[in-house]
Amino acid sequence: MSNENSEPLLIAFCCQYCSYSAADLAGSMRLQYPPNVRIIRTPCTGRLEVEFFMKAFEKGADGILVAGCLEGGCHFTEGNLLARGRVGYTRKFLSESGLEEERIRMINISAAQARPLVDYINEMLATLKNLGPSPLKSMNPSKNAEIRI
Amino acid sequence: MIVAQRKSIPELIDILKGQKKILVLGCGTCVTVCLAGGEREVSINASALRIASRLKNLAFEVEELTIERQCDNVFIEKAADTIKRNDVVLSLGCGAGVQAIAERYDKPVYAGLDTVFIGILEERATWTEKCIACGKCVLHEYGGICPVTRCAKHMLNGPCSGSREDRCEVRADRPCAWQLIYQRLKNIGELDRLKSIKAPKNWGTSIHGGSRVVIREDHRI
Numbered sequence: 001m002s003n004e005n006s007e008p009l010l011i012a013f014c015c016q017y018c019s020y021s022a023a024d025l026a027g028s029m030r031l032q033y034p035p036n037v038r039i040i041r042t043p044c045t046g047r048l049e050v051e052f053f054m055k056a057f058e059k060g061a062d063g064i065l066v067a068g069c070l071e072g073g074c075h076f077t078e079g080n081l082l083a084r085g086r087v088g089y090t091r092k093f094l095s096e097s098g099l100e101e102e103r104i105r106m107i108n109i110s111a112a113q114a115r116p117l118v119d120y121i122n123e124m125l126a127t128l129k130n131l132g133p134s135p136l137k138s139m140n141p142s143k144n145a146e147i148r149i
Numbered sequence: 150m151i152v153a154q155r156k157s158i159p160e161l162i163d164i165l166k167g168q169k170k171i172l173v174l175g176c177g178t179c180v181t182v183c184l185a186g187g188e189r190e191v192s193i194n195a196s197a198l199r200i201a202s203r204l205k206n207l208a209f210e211v212e213e214l215t216i217e218r219q220c221d222n223v224f225i226e227k228a229a230d231t232i233k234r235n236d237v238v239l240s241l242g243c244g245a246g247v248q249a250i251a252e253r254y255d256k257p258v259y260a261g262l263d264t265v266f267i268g269i270l271e272e273r274a275t276w277t278e279k280c281i282a283c284g285k286c287v288l289h290e291y292g293g294i295c296p297v298t299r300c301a302k303h304m305l306n307g308p309c310s311g312s313r314e315d316r317c318e319v320r321a322d323r324p325c326a327w328q329l330i331y332q333r334l335k336n337i338g339e340l341d342r343l344k345s346i347k348a349p350k351n352w353g354t355s356i357h358g359g360s361r362v363v364i365r366e367d368h369r370i
Contacts, residue, residue, distance in 0.1 A: 049189065050189070051189060051192040051193050051196060054192070054193055054196035054200070055192075057196075057200060058196050058199055093158065093193060093196075093197045094197075094200075096157055096158035096197065097158050097198075097204065098201055099200060099204065135203075135204055136204070
């Protein structure tokens with residue numbers, strides 16, 4: 001994990017059917033986005049669980065971007081709709097725990113929308129810069145914070 | 150199944166304040182199905198408590214475990230070592246699970262959920278109450294729809310005439326149980342059941358007679 005003075009660390013969970021391809025396209029189009037976003041390819045945003053997000057925050061992530069298909073366009077019909085609910089549920093837990101809920105956000109884009117993806121990433125990074133680094137980052141990682149999948 | 154709801158993190162912090170080693174103990178049965186206290190919810194709540202602990206300097210050390218069933222000693226025994234090495238147990242089981250753990254271990258056991266009712270999954274992510282465990286089932290008289298549970302006035306000789314557009318007058322978001330009973334008995338050709346007047350219910354079999362015990366002598370050794 002990067003230290004407190006560095007750029008915010010953004011974890012982007014990208015669905016392989018849309019935003020992961022959009023990120024690929026962004027590369028082909030030579031669109032620039034900051035290197036401090038870590039893209040994690042997921043089979044569908046419906047695979048993502050609330051505990052994945054919570055564990056990422058516990059381990060010091062500054063923010064999470066969940067990028068799924070356009071609503072109605074999920075390859076598995078409703079995975080992105082499930083993810084939307086889980087992101088909302090995570091926000092509730094974050095604010096109850098004392099962390100800003102704006103640190104996690106869900107977006108919906110298609111595989112062709114490389115530029116909007118880059119804009120969303122920059123927008124999210126700007127939000128994280130405004131919020132400042134996650135207070136959990138400078139502390140020792142929680143005991144028992146390992147992810148079990 | 151038994152349906153429960155989560156307590157908020159500030160509520161849990163209030164319950165756990167001053168404690169150090171905390172075991173968040175889940176249950177793999179009813180509360181897993183109603184998305185309140187299974188392995189997943191244990192992980193989420195434990196993470197949230199750890200985050201809150203670090204942000205608010207609460208010094209919690211949170212461990213996680215989920216057993217198959219908290220209301221059964223065979224399964225509780227499997228958690229013995231983990232329970233023993235922690236100071237307190239935050240049980241994400243139903244009220245029965247919390248008490249089953251508390252009776253067996255000499256340390257604080259706290260309820261992490263609010264147990265709400267006995268019910269079913271009505272539709273996706275929606276659970277409805279179907280039984281209040283009154284101790285003397287009358288479902289056969291009412292086409293399988295319980296007036297004791299589902300009529301807000303618990304009327305055995307209904308309807309009350311207060312319903313509007315087949316909605317309950319006490320809770321407009323719920324259907325009138327007596328409308329459902331009438332329709333159901335009509336559909337199965339048992340409307341005649343409504344012609345007899347039902348005697349007042351003996352509530353002594355319910356919780357009003359004190360906590361209940363069921364003993365099967367034929368299974369005792």
